[in-house]
Every structure is written in structure tokens, then in C-alpha cells.
Amino acid sequence: MFTTCVAYRRTAAVQERLDATRTRIVAAAHDLVARHGYAGCSIALVAEAAEVATGSVYRHFPDKGALFAEVFRTSTQREVDAVAAAAAEPGSVAARLSRAVETFAHRALASPRLAYALIAEPVDPGVEAERLTYRAAWTDLFAGLVADGLASGELPPQDPAVSAAAAVGAMAQALVVPLHHGGAEPHVVPELTAFITRSLGASS
Amino acid sequence: MFTTCVAYRRTAAVQERLDATRTRIVAAAHDLVARHGYAGCSIALVAEAAEVATGSVYRHFPDKGALFAEVFRTSTQREVDAVAAAAAEPGSVAARLSRAVETFAHRALASPRLAYALIAEPVDPGVEAERLTYRAAWTDLFAGLVADGLASGELPPQDPAVSAAAAVGAMAQALVVPLHHGGAEPHVVPELTAFITRSLGASS
DNA sequence: GCAAGTAGTGAACACTGGTTCATTCCTTGA
DNA sequence: TCAAGGAATGAACCAGTGTTCACTACTTGC
Numbered sequence: 166m167f168t169t170c171v172a173y174r175r176t177a178a179v180q181e182r183l184d185a186t187r188t189r190i191v192a193a194a195h196d197l198v199a200r201h202g203y204a205g206c207s208i209a210l211v212a213e214a215a216e217v218a219t220g221s222v223y224r225h226f227p228d229k230g231a232l233f234a235e236v237f238r239t240s241t242q243r244e245v246d247a248v249a250a251a252a253a254e255p256g257s258v259a260a261r262l263s264r265a266v267e268t269f270a271h272r273a274l275a276s277p278r279l280a281y282a283l284i285a286e287p288v289d290p291g292v293e294a295e296r297l298t299y300r301a302a303w304t305d306l307f308a309g310l311v312a313d314g315l316a317s318g319e320l321p322p323q324d325p326a327v328s329a330a331a332a333v334g335a336m337a338q339a340l341v342v343p344l345h346h347g348g349a350e351p352h353v354v355p356e357l358t359a360f361i362t363r364s365l366g367a368s369s
Numbered sequence: 370m371f372t373t374c375v376a377y378r379r380t381a382a383v384q385e386r387l388d389a390t391r392t393r394i395v396a397a398a399h400d401l402v403a404r405h406g407y408a409g410c411s412i413a414l415v416a417e418a419a420e421v422a423t424g425s426v427y428r429h430f431p432d433k434g435a436l437f438a439e440v441f442r443t444s445t446q447r448e449v450d451a452v453a454a455a456a457a458e459p460g461s462v463a464a465r466l467s468r469a470v471e472t473f474a475h476r477a478l479a480s481p482r483l484a485y486a487l488i489a490e491p492v493d494p495g496v497e498a499e500r501l502t503y504r505a506a507w508t509d510l511f512a513g514l515v516a517d518g519l520a521s522g523e524l525p526p527q528d529p530a531v532s533a534a535a536a537v538g539a540m541a542q543a544l545v546v547p548l549h550h551g552g553a554e555p556h557v558v559p560e561l562t563a564f565i566t567r568s569l570g571a572s573s
Numbered sequence: 574g575c576a577a578g579t580a581g582t583g584a585a586c587a588c589t590g591g592t593t594c595a596t597t598c599c600t601t602g603a
Numbered sequence: 604t605c606a607a608g609g610a611a612t613g614a615a616c617c618a619g620t621g622t623t624c625a626c627t628a629c630t631t632g633c
Binding site: 172173174175179182183186212217218219220221224 | 576577579580581582584
């Protein structure tokens with residue numbers, strides 16, 4: 166009555182291949198976004214780049230938004246981690262701030278198309294929600310620096326949240342938006358660093 | 370042979386009605402954008418709001434982009450003019466700067482949805498090109514103030530273009546992006562004003 | 574080798590929303 | 604009143620894309 170024949174079980178080898186395919190899809194999507202942005206980055210293109218059928222993408226992600234949300238999440242996390250590491254190195258708040266801004270700027274200048282895609286490019290709602298989360302991550306990172314500066318008396322009284330949001334906006338606008346159209350301009354880095362340092366009152 | 374009968378000529382009355390219809394279409398589009406943003410603001414909705422048929426919209430604009438470019442242009446010009454007027458009033462650079470930031474901030478807080486649509490909301494390429502133009506208008510406005518400050522010695526040495534871009538980004542991020550989700554927070558205005566003033570070195 | 578069941582496929586589908594155009598309605602000057 | 608021609612209409616069209624699904628190919632345990 167109960168046929169105990171269980172002919173197929175997902176074996177370790179198969180799981181490994183599945184994981185590899187999934188990784189390949191995400192990598193292909195990441196690559197396409199970094200090179201051409203979200204615009205014109207269709208499922209069909211991703212599938213072609215990952216060498217799978219379009220339908221196969223849906224065996225790993227429920228819909229397009231989920232795929233690109235993951236791409237966005239992993240890419241942004243890498244950037245946040247890099248800047249956070251630079252800011253965590255010991256030193257005065259002014260020095261840590263400068264390192265953070267410089268790290269952000271240099272990385273953005275090194276991958277301008279990706280930076281634009283992560284920070285400013287129009288995306289559909291699913292990815293925008295992810296962006297909101299990471300906007301908070303950026304702001305928190307700088308708000309933490311400001312709070313440290315307030316605690317140590319290095320910075321004048323200010324609302325860390327507002328200052329951090331404004332600082333993040335300043336970096337994004339000064340670096341990423343211009344990069345969108347026209348080439349990189351490395352000379353902005355020291356200017357921007359000075360701007361941010363002054364803006365938080367760490368200029369002395 | 371040549372029938373001299375030229376039965377129909379566009380008369381002044383007709384022209385007036387045409388202009389009125391066009392104005393109504395733009396007004397309807399503006400209203401929809403200000404209330405719901407570009408997303409979901411279709412030609413069909415605009416036509417309905419303007420009480421014309423969808424096809425009639427195309428008797429006044431070659432395509433959707435042209436209509437929304439005009440909406441964007443007129444709306445943004447109004448904002449730029451208002452801030453420019455505030456900045457033009459006589460006074461120290463620091464005072465003019467504060468007035469400019471406050472004017473920008475108060476107007477954005479008064480019409481948050483519109484502000485978001487004009488500054489940060491994803492738009493299609495035709496409108497984005499228009500936004501690029503006006504981004505330059507904003508930056509030029511503040512670059513002019515920085516240049517004045519440099520000339521008078523009120524501000525320390527800096528690249529007006531970079532400082533202005535960063536300042537505009539700071540205002541946009543601190544005000545508009547948060548407004549997108551969640552309510553208005555008027556308390557940010559003085560914080561933001563202080564931030565911008567410090568950032569340009571006009572703090573003293 | 575075989576039955577059971579999963580992974581993979583890609584052409585077809587569905588939906589959205591901008592755009593068109595044959596038709597109707599008006600306006601004009603005689 | 605009437606012919607001429609522009610203005611207005613809105614249903615139909617079309618293009619681009621995300622998504623599905625009937626089908627094939629493969630893997631597994633016996």
C-alpha cells in the first residue's frame with residue numbers, strides 16, 4: 166500500500182550544482198548592473214549571461230525584484246563594510262572621517278557605473294526598499310562618527326542623524342551624480358573631504 | 370479651377386480654447402505628479418483629469434516625455450526662482466546662504482511629494498535630461514554664492530562647483546529623501562542650515 | 574534497466590501603457 | 604445652409620518584458 170520506493174533524492178552533488186548555478190545567475194546580474202545599470206538589464210539578458218534558460222532563473226528567485234534585491238544587497242554591503250573598516254581604524258574623529266570619505270570616493274571613482282546604480286539609479290520598488298535599508302546603513306555609519314565626535318568634544322553640538330544624512334547626500338551628489346554623465350574627476354576627492362570635514366565642524 | 374473657398378481658419382477664439390486645453394492638460398499633469406508622483410501617472414489619467422480624450426493629449430505634445438518635461442521644467446523653475454530671489458537679497462554671504470537654504474527647505478516641507486518628484490523620484494530618460502539641466506541650475510545658484518564669498522574673503526578657498534554640488538546633495542538628502550517615507554520634520558531646517566553654513570566655511 | 578521524481582527548457586502568454594488613426598463633431602466663410 | 608477642413612475622440616494597436624508551464628532531460632535508488 167505504501168510504496169517505499171523513493172526514487173529521487175536531491176544529492177549533495179546536485180545541491181552543489183544548484184548552488185553554483187544560483188551563484189552564476191547572481192554574478193551575471195551583478196556584472197550586467199555594474200556595466201550597464203539596471204536599465205535594460207532584463208531577465209533574458211541575465212539568463213543568457215549565466216548560460217541558463219529564462220525559466221531557470223525562476224527556479225532560484227520568485228521574481229525579478231528578488232534577484233536584483235539580492236544583487237543590490239550584496240554589492241552595497243561590500244561598500245558599507247569597506248567604508249566602515251576605514252572609519253574604524255583608530256585616530257581622531259577628523260582623521261577617521263577623512264578616511265571614510267576618501268574610501269567611499271575612491272571606490273566610487275573606481276566603479277562609477279556600479280556606484281551610480283547602487284546610489285542613484287532609478288530602480289523598481291522592490292529594489293528601492295532595499296536601497297532604503299542601505300541608505301540607513303550609510304547614515305548610521307556617519308552618525309556613529311558624529312556621535313563619537315560629540316562625545317569626545319571634537320565636534321560642535323549637532324543632530325547626528327541630520328548631519329549624517331546631509332553628509333551622505335553631499336558625497337553622493339558630488340561624486341556619483343556627476344559621474345553618471347561624463348568621466349571621473351579625481352580632483353574632487355580632497356575638495357569633498359574638506360567639505361565634509363568642515364560641515365561637521367571638524368575642520369580645525 | 371482654383372476654388373478660393375478657404376472655409377476654415379483657426380480663429381482667435383479657437384486658439385484661445387486650444388491654449389486653455391493645453392494649459393488644463395499641463396495643470397492636470399502637474400497636479401497628479403504633485404499628489405502621486407510620476408509613478409502611476411499615465412497619459413490616460415492625465416487625460417481623464419483634464420477632461421479630454423487620451424488622443425487629444427497628443428495634439429499638444431509629441432509624446433509623454435515632452436509633456437512631463439514641461440511639467441518638470443515649469444515646476445522646478447518656480448522653485449529655483451524662489452530660492453534665487455531669497456539669495457539675491459542684500460546681506461552677508463552667510464546670511465544669503467541661510468536664507469537660500471531656509472527657502473528651499475520650507476518650500477520642500479510644504480510640498481513634500483512634489484519636492485520628491487522634482488528632485489529624487491525615478492523618471493524616464495526624457496525627464497531625467499531635464500532634471501540634469503535643473504540640477505545645474507541649482508548648483509550654479511549655490512556656486513554663485515560661494516564665488517561671492519570667495520571674492521569677499523568671507524569663505525575659505527574651495528572649488529565652488531564641488532562645494533555647490535555637495536551642498537545641493539546635502540539639502541536634497543536631508544530633506545527630500547526622508548520626506549519620501551514618513552512625515553515632515555521641520556526641526557531639520559535649522560540643523561541643515563547650520564550644516565551648510567559650516568560646510569562652506571561661513572560658520573563664524 | 575526502470576519507475577519516480579526533480580531540474581531545465583524556451584516558446585507562448587499576459588499585462589501594461591504609450592501611441593495611432595479612422596471616424597465623428599465643430600467651426601468657418603460664403 | 605453648405606462645403607471644406609481642422610479638432611476631438613477612444614477603441615484598437617503595438618512593443619517590450621516579466622512570468623508561466625507543458626514538455627524534455629536528467630538523476631536517483633532499487
